[in-house]
Amino acid sequence: MELWYTERNIVPGLALSVEVSKTLHSEQTEYQHLAIVETPLCGRMLLLDNIIMTNIKDEFVYHEMISHVALNTHPNPKKVLVIGGGDGGAIREIIKHPSVEKAVLVEIDRRVVETSIEYLPEIACGLKDPKVEVHYKDGIKYVQDHKNEFDIILVDSTDPIGPAVGLFEGDFYKSCHEALKEDGIFVAQTESPYYNEELIPKVQKDIRANYPITKLYLAFIPTYPGGCWSFTMGSKKHDPEAVDFSNWAGYKTRYYNPEIHKAAFVLPNFVRELISK
Ligand code: AAT
Known part of the structure; x- marks a missing residue:
């Protein structure tokens, strides 16, 4: 059957x-x-x-793209915070980066982490690394209590429903800005440009209010609605489109590479229009 x-x-x-x-x-x-x-x-x-x-089939696209674009935009990322992402996929990618000393995961639901360790070891494998610290807390509260501490903050959140609603709001972006160091970088998964036409311009505006460099980039994730998925970066200093990859040693990835990094910021006209609203 x-x-x-x-x-x-x-x-x-x-x-x-x-x-x-x-x-x-x-x-x-x-x-x-x-x-x-x-x-x-x-x-x-x-x-x-x-x-x-x-x-298992397409997780690499999302987890590499939420992590490596910021990790390679920052010249020396040492301390990285992930909010949500209890499956551990973003953490697995972050600890591949040679300069990272500490990766902190703040997941609201302990059972997501425990169940991922049990059933999705290919994704959760990085959670046991000594560089990794896991806290079971609301990410909104966690960032309010940390100032000037992180080089990168990644918001690997559920869609804006239930406990994740506040992770798409201006106050949260402001707290993240304060939790970042003076050249810190923020990235959030920001849903589908086809089906979230209201959310994306709002998020752009709210992130732009905090960061001088705000840019949206895209990746193709077959099992998310529409396949075409957006991430929004807010950066205090470093421009993701000005990264010099000429001496980049690289590390093992299945989707991300310097050409993808650059191409991800090339946007179709309808997406350009969405973010200029
Ligand atoms: N790595 C891809 C998986 C996710 S899951 C997102 C996680 O965010 C969930 O485990 C959820 O429990 C957690 N979460 C939700 N709200 C909060 C919060 N306020 N603080 C901390 N963690 C939270 C992302 C999937 C994207 C799906 C796109 N369709």
Whole structure:
């Protein structure tokens, strides 16, 4: 018998279906419904409140692109904070970077981390590294209590629903600005330019209010609605489009490279229009 999982909560009028061979885990945590399903096409998938968070097949695109663009824009990133991202994928990428000394993960839901360690070891593998520190807290509160501390802050958050709503708001961007050092860089996943036409201009405006350099970049993630996904960077000093890669030694990645870094900032006209609103 064929079983299919359909995501249809996030964009009204659009659904994405994946064949499922087995449900490996399902529970209601304090914050959300959490499930791990096995799929023939994408391997194991992490679902939160019935929305696809990540899967073995395409996770590398999202996790490399949320991390390496900022890590290579900053000339010497030592201390990096990830808010959300309990699966550990962004952490795995961050600790590949040779200058990173400490990577801090602040995830609201302990069960996302524990379940990812159990069922998604390929993604969660970096969480046990001695450079990594994990806190189970609301990211909004955590950044309020830390000033002038991080070189990079990455917001690997769920869509703007439930506990993640505040992670898309101006006050939070301001607190992140204060938690960053004087040449710090902020990056947030900022949803689909096709289906989040209201959110993206608002986020642009709010990030622009805090950072002199604000830029949106794109990556292709097949299991997120529409496939075309945006990230927004706010930088106090370093321009992501002016990175000199001529002496770049590199490290192992499957999506990211210097050409992708540059190309990600080349935007179609409709996206340019969205962010100039
Ligand atoms: N790495 C891709 C997976 C995610 S999951 C995002 C995580 O953010 C979840 O584990 C959720 O528990 C956590 N989170 C939500 N709100 C907060 C908060 N206020 N503080 C800390 N952590 C939080 C991202 C998927 C993107 C999906 C796009 N469709």
